[in-house]
Amino acid sequence: MQDLEGRIFRIQRFSIHDGPGIRTTVFLKGCPLRCIWCHNPESQSFSLEVGYRKERCLGYHECLKSCERSAIEASEGISVLREKCDGCGKCVEACPSGALEIYGMDVTASHVMEIVERDRVFYKNSGGGVTFSGGEPYFQPDFLLSLLEECRNRGISAAVDTSGFTDWKVIETSMEFADLFLYDLKDYSSERHRRFCGVGNEHILQNLKNLLDAGNNVVVRIPVVPGYNFSEDFDSYIEILAKLGCRRIDLLPFHSLAKDKYRWLGREWLMPEIGDEARSIALAFSEALEAMGFEVTVGGYF
Incomplete structure (x- = not known):
């Protein structure tokens, strides 16, 4: 393997929220989006x-x-x-x-794989593997692809957790090596997506459709942030998800556990207290999705 160097900000072992089984989640630094509710503000800038x-x-x-x-x-x-x-x-x-x-820390691909290998027995026994997250992992495409290829060479299942805001050719190249895509769909409305995430969603929706049309294993993850990307407009969401061909949906209710990170970085936390409303809406949306034949889970956080 070409031992490329990339920048990460955390490696989390024994993760159970980033795909099936017990996983190691590698968080790559840098993201082109600026979601107002971002729970990993330290992931946004590529800088240390x-x-x-x-x-x-x-x-x-x-x-x-x-x-x-x-x-x-x-x-x-x-x-x-x-x-x-x-x-x-x-x-x-x-x-x-x-x-x-x-x-942030600069590491080689071989160093990441050395840590990944420590938990191989848990992947095997639980049906788990490695998840490459961020930030946006495709923000460092060459580094990500080298890690994915090495996982395939070693027989370790690999997932990519992405916002989909990247060049399709990069995603297409990675399909050979990724067993699962966790696709973060922030909002079906492009106007709201631009207002609260910094960019429109047209390119994101097209990449998602391309992934699904190519027969990839995709779970669409939707953060539920009442008053921002979510209200009671379930029909509009369902129409878009059905049109794209989505079947498996994870709903991730908003929480405010990340606000201290903003203070540590000298940044202002702009989100209000939302409380239990996010989970209540997520549960109601889950029922509406299941009634339309979607496979749905409601997570604890995102």
């Missing part, structure tokens, strides 16, 4: 980023001394001046309390 947890800070200010770019200043704890920060990580190494964290 420093997160700061004020509640852990002991006030020793070793980080200030270590930063050669003057990207940290003392201010009710500290502040990371992100326009100056290059993500070198020296401040993280200097911090004695773990208040600073670097989001």
Whole structure:
């Protein structure tokens, strides 16, 4: 295998929410979308980023001394001046309390596969495998394809969790190696998709249709975010899903567990408290979908 280097921000072992069985989920960094409800804001930028947890800070200010770019200043704890920060990580190494964290690491494909191999026995016994997620895994197409090919060479089942916002040729090339596509459909309405995710959805819908028409194993995952991508317009969603040829649907009710990540990154969390409404709508939509012959699951989060 060509040992390409790519950028990830986390590898999660023993995952049970990213495809069948016990899985290892590899989160690649970088995403072309900017979903207002994004639960992994550290995944959006391809750049290395420093997160700061004020509640852990002991006030020793070793980080200030270590930063050669003057990207940290003392201010009710500290502040990371992100326009100056290059993500070198020296401040993280200097911090004695773990208040600073670097989001992103450059790794080789062989290093990723070394970690993946540790849980091969669990994949075999549970029908699991590896899921490549993000961010958007197709944001790093060459790195993703090298990992998928190596999984196929080693007999490890591989899934791709994608927004579908990428060049079709890249997806088409990966079909030979991916056993499952988890396709994140943010909204059937292109106008709302542009408003809340930053781009329209026409290209995304076409890529989904192409995948399904080619006979791939596809599960469509829909985040349920009341007041944003969802209301009671079930018929419109069902019409689009049926027209595309979708059969298997995962509904993922919104939650607010990610809001601390925004604070750590010095960003504002723009979402309101939604509470149980997301799950209630997801359950009602699930019933409507099942009545039309779709296979549906309602997850705990996305």
